[in-house]
Amino acid sequence: MKDHNENNAAKEKRVSLDHSRRKILKLGSFAALGAAMGGAALLGKTTPSLAKANSGGTFYPGKLAPNETLNILIVNYDGGTLLDFAGPSEIFHRLPNTHVRYASLNGGDVTLEFGVKYGNTERLVDIEKTDLILVPGGSDLSAPMRPEYQAQIRRLAESAKYVTSVCNGSLVLAATGVLNGKRSACHWAFINKLSEYGAIPVSERFVEDDNGRFMSGGGVTAGIDFALRVAAKLRGEKAAEFTQLAIEYDPAPPFHSGHPRDARPEVIAMVDKVLPGASSGLARIPGVR
Incomplete structure (x- = not known):
């Protein structure tokens, strides 16, 4: 019994x-x-x-009051990388009093990298303003580098409280001129192209400038780390840690080859073969001069 x-x-x-x-x-x-x-x-x-928090048992509140609404806009375009914004989206949707929108130049469907269809986006021109704009990266930046896209991104970024990017989305932002003289992260293979647009390249997984008005994440997977940092700064450590636990973000990579500083030379050479100039941070990508 x-x-x-x-x-x-x-x-x-x-x-x-x-x-x-x-x-x-x-x-x-x-x-x-x-x-x-x-x-x-x-x-x-x-x-x-x-x-208990990692910071000695004290949770730090975010910049925003708990009842203050945070509006986030994620820019979508043909050739974009799904994980660049899917990771941050997973974080942002779980934050209190936070609204996430997705928009592209013409609205409707966009065709992401590898032919992935992402639909029901709004039109950028229909969005008057946003608190935070996020520009993700992609394998082909031809679309967001077009004057029509650049004009809408610049308009929204100039009035936004927070201007952010993931991966080589920082190149798109830099091309609009809003990152002129600002520190920014980028995928390691393209990072040194930032300086060609007036931004200051910083080889870190998360970078901020102007007391957090400008925040950026490194390559693709850095989007999750980036979003948790953004969550902590705006909504507080407690909200960020809750979200990390809720999605079980407990990374344990099987290989230490996620960055050239750790990868074996022969692996770096393999990437250089696919992306010539990658090891110098100057890989070419469609849409970028």
């Missing part, structure tokens, strides 16, 4: 945790996590994981 009761208790605990996890992932709000942790210890821990 004792074993039977213990088995039932364990089963009930698992069901409770599964239900809590589903609720967190579905609602994606800090309140959901608080409710889940208030009734039972998450994954058997006696101390809630949000009780």
